[in-house]
Amino acid sequence: MKFASLGSGSRGNATIVTTGKTTVMIDCGFSAREAVKRLQMLSVEPERIDAILITHEHADHMAGVRVMARKYNIPVYTTPGTAGCLPVDVQSHIHEFNCHHPFSINDLEIQPFPVPHDAREPSQFVLGDGQYRLGLLTDVGSLTPIIEQTLSGCDALLLEANHDMTMLEQGEYPEHLKQRVGGRLGHLNNVQSATLLEKIDTSNLQHIMAMHISEKNNCPTIVVPLLAEALGCEHDWIGIAQQDAGFGWREITNR
Numbered sequence: 001m002k003f004a005s006l007g008s009g010s011r012g013n014a015t016i017v018t019t020g021k022t023t024v025m026i027d028c029g030f031s032a033r034e035a036v037k038r039l040q041m042l043s044v045e046p047e048r049i050d051a052i053l054i055t056h057e058h059a060d061h062m063a064g065v066r067v068m069a070r071k072y073n074i075p076v077y078t079t080p081g082t083a084g085c086l087p088v089d090v091q092s093h094i095h096e097f098n099c100h101h102p103f104s105i106n107d108l109e110i111q112p113f114p115v116p117h118d119a120r121e122p123s124q125f126v127l128g129d130g131q132y133r134l135g136l137l138t139d140v141g142s143l144t145p146i147i148e149q150t151l152s153g154c155d156a157l158l159l160e161a162n163h164d165m166t167m168l169e170q171g172e173y174p175e176h177l178k179q180r181v182g183g184r185l186g187h188l189n190n191v192q193s194a195t196l197l198e199k200i201d202t203s204n205l206q207h208i209m210a211m212h213i214s215e216k217n218n219c220p221t222i223v224v225p226l227l228a229e230a231l232g233c234e235h236d237w238i239g240i241a242q243q244d245a246g247f248g249w250r251e252i253t254n255r
């Protein structure tokens with residue numbers, strides 16, 4: 001199983017995962033034109049995408065979904081709550097899933113799980129090919145037992161490290177935005193991300209990518225040592241997803 005990011009952060013998110021046989025895009029928060037450009041850099045033809053999975057309706061996750069789905073005739077998978085927020089002319093592409101029930105797209109197994117975030121019915125995913133599991137967690141304000149259970153034992157983790165609490169408190173965001181981002185339905189701060197890594201089984205972990213890093217309220221030089229300490233690993237093993245470039249292909253392999 002291989003995965004890459006087209007970009008990650010409050011100005012747009014999209015992740016691509018492929019088993020070789022099945023390719024899915026998780027979220028498309030870039031315009032379709034921009035997404036196609038970024039896909040080209042990863043050598044992915046948009047026609048090859050078998051499905052778009054949407055985590056929730058915030059613009060940084062679905063701005064390009066309508067055009068991508070219609071132009072390239074791609075099925076869209078999401079919860080009923082999120083589906084209700086999508087434009088009318090994309091509804092015929094939607095396949096709704098129950099965020100407590102796993103489902104498959106060809107040889108790709110998808111285990112959705114609910115998360116606390118200020119959206120209608122947000123979910124995040126663990127994707128599996130029968131051998132390996134890739135966990136995705138962004139846009140979540142607090143950790144829950146179901147998050148810890150589901151992400152335990154993954155082979156790769158794409159984990160939000162949105163903000164440094166002090167930088168958020170002392171930063172230039174208006175008070176209501178500080179409350180939102182730092183709240184229980186907001187985004188994970190660095191300490192919460194590190195705490196999750198300390199709590200779950202990370203013995204299979206081959207890749208850890210820090211995602212959705214705030215450009216105003218965080219910095220990779222703070223994120224990397226914190227996550228490395230939580231995992232007891234070298235700093236250079238912690239990957240960073242960038243807003244403008246995401247990250248290139250990574251593969252989960254037989255060790």
Ligand SMILES: [Zn+2]
Binds near residue numbers: 061212
């Ligand atoms: Zn987001």
Ligand SMILES: [Zn+2]
Binds near residue numbers: 117
């Ligand atoms: Zn969001």
